[in-house]
Amino acid sequence: MTRPTVYIETYGCQMNVSDSELMYGRLAEHGYDPVDGPDGADVIIVNTCAIRDHAEQRVVGRLGELKRHMKPGTVLGVAGCMAQRLGPTLLAKARHVSLVVGPDGYRALPQLLDGARQGERTTATSFDLEEHYEDFAPRRFADVKAWIPVQRGCDYRCTYCIVPYTRGAERSRRLPDVVREAEQVVAGGMSEVVLLGQTVNSYHDGAHDFADLLHAVGAVAGIRRIRFTSPHPNDFSDRVIAAMAGVPQVCEHVHLPMQSGSTRVLRRMLRRYSREDYVACVRRLRAAVPTLNLTTDIIVGFPGETETDFAETLSLVEEIGYEDAYTFKFSPREGTPATRMDPATFVPDEVASERLERLIAVVRRGARERNLRLLGTRHEVLVEKAARRGELLQARTRDFKTVMVPADRVRVGGYYLVELTGTTGSTFTGAVRGEAPPVPPGRADAAAALAASAAASAPVTLPVLAPLPAPAVAAPSRGGRTLPLAAAGG
Ligand code: 5AD
Numbered sequence: 001m002t003r004p005t006v007y008i009e010t011y012g013c014q015m016n017v018s019d020s021e022l023m024y025g026r027l028a029e030h031g032y033d034p035v036d037g038p039d040g041a042d043v044i045i046v047n048t049c050a051i052r053d054h055a056e057q058r059v060v061g062r063l064g065e066l067k068r069h070m071k072p073g074t075v076l077g078v079a080g081c082m083a084q085r086l087g088p089t090l091l092a093k094a095r096h097v098s099l100v101v102g103p104d105g106y107r108a109l110p111q112l113l114d115g116a117r118q119g120e121r122t123t124a125t126s127f128d129l130e131e132h133y134e135d136f137a138p139r140r141f142a143d144v145k146a147w148i149p150v151q152r153g154c155d156y157r158c159t160y161c162i163v164p165y166t167r168g169a170e171r172s173r174r175l176p177d178v179v180r181e182a183e184q185v186v187a188g189g190m191s192e193v194v195l196l197g198q199t200v201n202s203y204h205d206g207a208h209d210f211a212d213l214l215h216a217v218g219a220v221a222g223i224r225r226i227r228f229t230s231p232h233p234n235d236f237s238d239r240v241i242a243a244m245a246g247v248p249q250v251c252e253h254v255h256l257p258m259q260s261g262s263t264r265v266l267r268r269m270l271r272r273y274s275r276e277d278y279v280a281c282v283r284r285l286r287a288a289v290p291t292l293n294l295t296t297d298i299i300v301g302f303p304g305e306t307e308t309d310f311a312e313t314l315s316l317v318e319e320i321g322y323e324d325a326y327t328f329k330f331s332p333r334e335g336t337p338a339t340r341m342d343p344a345t346f347v348p349d350e351v352a353s354e355r356l357e358r359l360i361a362v363v364r365r366g367a368r369e370r371n372l373r374l375l376g377t378r379h380e381v382l383v384e385k386a387a388r389r390g391e392l393l394q395a396r397t398r399d400f401k402t403v404m405v406p407a408d409r410v411r412v413g414g415y416y417l418v419e420l421t422g423t424t425g426s427t428f429t430g431a432v433r434g435e436a437p438p439v440p441p442g443r444a445d446a447a448a449a450l451a452a453s454a455a456a457s458a459p460v461t462l463p464v465l466a467p468l469p470a471p472a473v474a475a476p477s478r479g480g481r482t483l484p485l486a487a488a489g490g
């Protein structure tokens, strides 16, 4: 008998990507063969995001389109945050969907699909605070870096955010389980891990905190790079920051959601920090890790945001100097406290759009100025995958810059020293100057190695940079980009 096939399409954050890897793994163990597209698949699962209305509308459109790809008997399931949020309403609205399953329901997926293939239509949206899918063997998408969920759910209640309602309360995996997964990652030939959680640095397993976790994962032989996303500014304890500085594998990049630069707006968002607290957090991080690069998330047009508040966001962006920022117009999510704020305080869409454009221009200009100053410097990169254009491969520096390198001199999964030779303003092209040292170098060692190899030509990148004059024309603005790294959260 031929094995049934399954295709999973993933929307949203890295946590969803990781969940899809778990679903594929679970279904493979139960006799399913994964396939790369919907055509002819016996089971199609759409793993969804609910963070903004736009994300949900895309899925609604896609569900309509998928009808055309279904053969008689194909089962279409909707998983993830939108499934959790809408539950049985989704079944009522989309007659060709036969399964709606929330983020805590994937253990029962094989049985639920058996039922669906017999003609049942089911919703499975209970929360399960014990669920970490410990015994699932994820089928990973990427072959160079591995996403490892270390925490599920969120205990913050930012007033705009749907995540606490779709992913439930915060709970952490046990530290030895995370370490075991990191060991398996190495055994599978990978050397970079990205630890995932909605507020990942609030991780705690009994007496073990996120600092312990960084040390423990750093101690796994063969792990060469550790990233994590997304942290909450309030959970950067001194211990966590010391671990970031002390564990050499922890990369010099933090995605630190700011959301707004106005204390007044932050209070209405219930972010639980002020502008000054946020600045102090960045200062502590940079004192410990001087070469740290920062990226962030920012919402414009939150109810009550005035032009003065928005100007404070712009000024904080300039003050901090982000490598990049994911920028969003506020999107009201039913059931969240922000939707109950005085309608008179809601920001008109044209105003929000105009602010978004200005914000994107400021972010791009800042990033471009800093990136231009890095030309000629040398960095360790890990080659991740084929780039979209031509004969290039896409690589990343430890501090999360994207560098395109010629494919003929490198291999995916390898570490190299590259010299940055050009920039689009956001990404770089690089010339390969040799292989990077094979052992995980300590941060100080890495800087020394780079300095030695670069001595003959350009200076090492220690980017405390003097400001450049602004370019005459800012890059054209474009909002709503997809997130390359972040877990929806922080
Ligand atoms: N509207 C707009 N952006 C939102 N985000 C979360 N909820 C909303 C919303 N209702 C953004 C935040 C978060 C990122 C993942 O998505 O900036 O950090």
Ligand code: SF4
Residues within 6 Å of the ligand: 154, 155, 156, 157, 158, 161, 162, 163, 164, 198, 199, 232, 488, 489, 490
């Ligand atoms: Fe939790 Fe992040 Fe959403 Fe705030 S924005 S409620 S911290 S997931």
